[in-house]
Amino acid sequence: MTTDTSTDVPPQTIGWREPRFQAMADHGLLATFGDRIEEALSRRIASLTSMLEADEFPGVRDLIPAYTSLTVMYDQAVTDVDALKNWIARLWLDRIAVPEDHVDPAREVRIPVHYGGASGPDLLDVARQSGLASAEVVRRHADSRYV
Incomplete structure (x- = not known):
């Protein structure tokens, strides 16, 4: 596995980490946003996942949110990985600017x-x-x- 943290997005400086990217085989991308389990981070990742689902990036097959990260499974024949990283980073950084009361509400799953x-x-x-x-x-x- 290789780690690539490059994107065309300027580094954010308002408290939320710029995503770190790591390849997952030849058809997955792990975007990590933090190192600790925190409700606010988890909620923002859930919000980002909803935004990504709505945008329907070409070739994206599955989005798997976790406490501090998001795994994106994609069709390597269709998806430009650099564009995918840039897309995730831009949405993440845009989402950071949204006030906390605009973050999608948490829901309880039993x-x-x-x-x-x-x-x-x-x-x-x-x-x-x-x-x-x-x-x-x-x-x-x-x-x-x-x-």
């Missing part, structure tokens, strides 16, 4: 989870390795909110 038995065969191993009872592992996991 994911069904099954613990133990055939649906969760590693529960006993997790409990043993953490020194917790199985019920405590389940409680801690289920009681947590993830950004």
Whole structure:
């Protein structure tokens, strides 16, 4: 994998990091925007993802947002990777200038989870390795909110 941080966009200086780009095989691009999990960063990445979906860049097949990054899967026969990097950077930097109250609102997603038995065969191993009872592992996991 190679890292390429070049874009035609001037460096931003207002607190949000300019994206760092890293190739993911020959059909993916990882854009990283920060190093720590923070709700504001996560919300901006979600907003950026929505903007990118609406713009329909040629050859982009999938957008996979994460806490501090966005992975873009693309058709290498159609997509100009340098133009893709520039497009992401420009939207990211434009989005930075938008006041916080204009950031798309967060939404809660509930994911069904099954613990133990055939649906969760590693529960006993997790409990043993953490020194917790199985019920405590389940409680801690289920009681947590993830950004």
